[in-house]
Amino acid sequence: MNRFVSAAAIALAAGTSASAWALGPGDEVRGDQVYVRCMACHSLASDRVGPRHCGLFGRLAGSVAGFEYSPAMKNSRIVWNDKTLDRFLSDPASMVPGTTMTYAGIPNPQERADLIAYLKHANGTSECASSQQAGAH
Amino acid sequence: MTFLQFTSPTAARRVFLGRSGLMLSSAAVALLAGNDALAARNAGPGSNDVRILNTALGAELEAIAAYQLGAESKLLDKPALDLATTFQGHHKAHADLLAETVIKLGGKPAVAKSSYGFPVDQLQSQADVLKFAARLEQGAVSAYLGAVPLFGDPQLAKAAASILGDEAMHWAVLRQAIGEPPVPSPFMS
Numbered sequence: 109m110n111r112f113v114s115a116a117a118i119a120l121a122a123g124t125s126a127s128a129w130a131l132g133p134g135d136e137v138r139g140d141q142v143y144v145r146c147m148a149c150h151s152l153a154s155d156r157v158g159p160r161h162c163g164l165f166g167r168l169a170g171s172v173a174g175f176e177y178s179p180a181m182k183n184s185r186i187v188w189n190d191k192t193l194d195r196f197l198s199d200p201a202s203m204v205p206g207t208t209m210t211y212a213g214i215p216n217p218q219e220r221a222d223l224i225a226y227l228k229h230a231n232g233t234s235e236c237a238s239s240q241q242a243g244a245h
Numbered sequence: 246m247t248f249l250q251f252t253s254p255t256a257a258r259r260v261f262l263g264r265s266g267l268m269l270s271s272a273a274v275a276l277l278a279g280n281d282a283l284a285a286r287n288a289g290p291g292s293n294d295v296r297i298l299n300t301a302l303g304a305e306l307e308a309i310a311a312y313q314l315g316a317e318s319k320l321l322d323k324p325a326l327d328l329a330t331t332f333q334g335h336h337k338a339h340a341d342l343l344a345e346t347v348i349k350l351g352g353k354p355a356v357a358k359s360s361y362g363f364p365v366d367q368l369q370s371q372a373d374v375l376k377f378a379a380r381l382e383q384g385a386v387s388a389y390l391g392a393v394p395l396f397g398d399p400q401l402a403k404a405a406a407s408i409l410g411d412e413a414m415h416w417a418v419l420r421q422a423i424g425e426p427p428v429p430s431p432f433m434s
Contacts (some may be wrong), residue, residue, distance in 0.1 A: 112418030113359040145391070145434060148304045154362030178296075179384040201293075201395065211391035 114192075118175035131217050142219050151211075152230050153239035158209060158216025159229055164188050180206030193227070194220050294401055295352035297392050299369050301405065304388060305340040306357040309333055311381055313362055315374045325371055325422065329378065332415050337406050345400070372423055379419035385412040386433055 143211035158204035159172040166189065184204050186192050196203045197220045199213040209223050230236060311331035321329055344354035368374050389409035396402040412421060412434065421427040 118248045144380065144383055145381055145387035147386065148386075148388035149300070153364070156307060156361070157300060193396075204295075208300050210300045210395055211388065213391070238291055 114197035131221060134221035134223075134225025134228075136222070136225040137222070137231040138219075139229075141232075142156075142214070143226050145214075146223075153235055160239070162231060162239045164193075164227060165231060174223040178206055178208045180204050181208070190224055193224050197223065254324060256279070290354070291394065292350060294397050295347055295350050295397055297346050297357045297405075298350070298401070299352065301389065301392060301408075302340055302343040302347065303355045304385060305336050305343060306355065307361055308336040308381055308385065310357065310361050311363060311378065312336065314365070314368075315378060318368060318374055320368065320371050320374050325375060328418065328422065329374075332382075335411055335415070339411070342404075346404075359383070375419050377425045379416055379423065379425075382412050382416035382419060384414055390433055391424060 146158075146161075150159070150161055152161050154160055154173045155172060159175045159177070163172075166187065169184045169186035169188060170177040181204055186204070194217070195225070197214050198217075200207050200209045200211055202213075214223065300377065312329050315329045316326060316333065347354040364377070368377060383410055386409055391411065393402050393405050393409065417427040420429070
């Protein structure tokens, strides 16, 4: 992780574009560390400042029952998948102007791939299974 | 010396309040509350800056509730309890200032939720509570780091960076308290 952060910082300082990183397959273990950045506002199983991430893949953006979304997100018509998540995570406000996810984004495509791999893995765990079961009742 | 090794909680509290809380508050108030020109430049309840401030306010309100949970858990002994109370006070100061600024900019400040889904069943010891708090503080640092470049007004970005610094100190002290290296890397992300 430290090496990752340093690489990002060096690339930023040197003006290297995000595409300069060689993109490998997403790694859920590294993605777990990237997910820490999301944890001020998000968790897997419950809604916080941001909506829960269990059930994310295939979900229509702005559709978690009881969560108060921005009109921008509600009307975005985005369905969350690898591609839409990658685009959103790179620059949330650019993809959904007016979103309350006021976060500059993750410029490193490898980190985004790792984060998406983590979210996919997490969605298959018992934590998400039980939370979705509870939500269905 | 770790925070938990202070000879008295009062001494620890005095050190933390003296070194960070009060100075941060006065600097932040000067940056935001006293700057009417800022309000004129960024007026409008739907402005981007108001959205950023309200998202931050929502997270601060949750942090206040989380520290309240920790304080009432009976899992924290006196030095750690004092730490939690002090940090909760900082989050209250952040929240007050953010709410005030949202109002100044013509927006409606976010309010605390009636309940938060904290993982209460996973908090069985003092270490659990401090680790939980440390993770929240780390997340808060990342959130402010991600928000700072988005502000339209550089004075607001500066004030948010001031809060970021405070949250980073919380994170470091909590890590130290649970026996982890307080500053694990040269960069935050």
